Amino acid sequence: FVAAGVTDGTTVGYITSESxxxxxxxxxxxxxxxxxxxxxIEAQVALQAAVAAVETxxxxxxxxxxxxxxxxxxxxxxxxxxYTNNDGYMHFQAADAFANVFQxxxxxxxxxxxxxxxxxxxxxxxxxxxGQETTLAFDIADAKSVAIANMxxxxxxxxxxxxxxxxxxxxxxxxxxxxxxxxxxxxxxWVITEVNIEDFAHSVTITEAGWATLVLGCNATIPAxxxxx
Numbered sequence: 020f021v022a023a024g025v026t027d028g029t030t031v032g033y034i035t036s037e038s039x040x041x042x043x044x045x046x047x048x049x050x051x052x053x054x055x056x057x058x059x060i061e062a063q064v065a066l067q068a069a070v071a072a073v074e075t076x077x078x079x080x081x082x083x084x085x086x087x088x089x090x091x092x093x094x095x096x097x098x099x100x101x102y103t104n105n106d107g108y109m110h111f112q113a114a115d116a117f118a119n120v121f122q123x124x125x126x127x128x129x130x131x132x133x134x135x136x137x138x139x140x141x142x143x144x145x146x147x148x149x150g151q152e153t154t155l156a157f158d159i160a161d162a163k164s165v166a167i168a169n170m171x172x173x174x175x176x177x178x179x180x181x182x183x184x185x186x187x188x189x190x191x192x193x194x195x196x197x198x199x200x201x202x203x204x205x206x207x208x209w210v211i212t213e214v215n216i217e218d219f220a221h222s223v224t225i226t227e228a229g230w231a232t233l234v235l236g237c238n239a240t241i242p243a244x245x246x247x248x
Contacts, residue, residue: 031078031123031211032167032176038073045069075169078123078130083216085119088188089175089208096188096206101195103134109141109195111188117219129164132178141165143183143197167211175208 046069049062078084086101088111099111102118112119120135132141140162163181170177178186187198188206198207223233241247 030174030176031076031084031213032169033076033174034169035074035076038069038075042066042069042073075167078125078167078211080123080125083120083122083135083214084211085214086121086178087210087212088206089170089210090188090205094205096190099188099193101186101209103137103139107137107139109186110193111195112193120214120216120219123165124159126159126164129181130167131159131162132165133159141180143180170208174210176211177207178209 045062045066049066052058052062088096088099090097092098096111099113100115100119101109101111101121102116104110104118118134118136122133122135123130124133124140125131133139140159142161143163163183165181166179168177168179169175180186184197184199185207186209187196189196190206221233221235221239223231225231
């Protein structure tokens with residue numbers, strides 16, 4: 020009995036440790052039940068049930084995530100993170116910035132990818148090697164849900180917008196494009212990791228003047244006891 024790719028991970032889209040333990044238990048039981056034909060049949064049914072019940076780590080509303088390329092370390096794209104530029108297109112970069120922070124908004128059981136800084140939702144990713152149409156919509160009514168599929172290796176997942184192609188870190192440049200192939204392309208593999216939004220907080224010192232100026236490129240929560248104009 021083979022449970023290929025059933026290993027646990029710690030990032031979104033990967034198999035939960037509980038599911039891995041259940042499969043391991045069923046596999047161990049199967050090894051002890053192969054003495055008879057009946058035992059083999061029962062073991063196969065139990066193992067198939069355990070595999071069918073496998074659950075993956077899902078994004079949680081209210082939490083914040085970065086999405087980094089899962090290319091091998093020898094590739095320059097490795098670890099670079101998705102972000103949205105001022106024109107609303109998806110790119111990837113090595114720098115750590117607030118533009119890298121995303122949320123997964125759950126609407127009627129589907130996940131919609133929201134860039135926290137721009138307030139824009141993923142619209143679609145189409146084309147092949149650079150053929151990318153409008154990527155973001157500023158209204159969730161026009162957004163496309165995104166499917167997260169385990170790629171069976173190193174916490175890597177694929178991201179596929181509804182009706183589009185898998186999101187792919189283009190080799191030439193820094194664009195995230197649609198990849199029409201359905202193979203396990205390394206540049207279509209991503210790691211989704213939760214981050215602490217407090218790491219992206221801004222501070223400002225208010226002097227005896229009683230006021231100060233702060234310019235942010237995003238919406239922000241104003242601390243209690245502070246007035247902003």
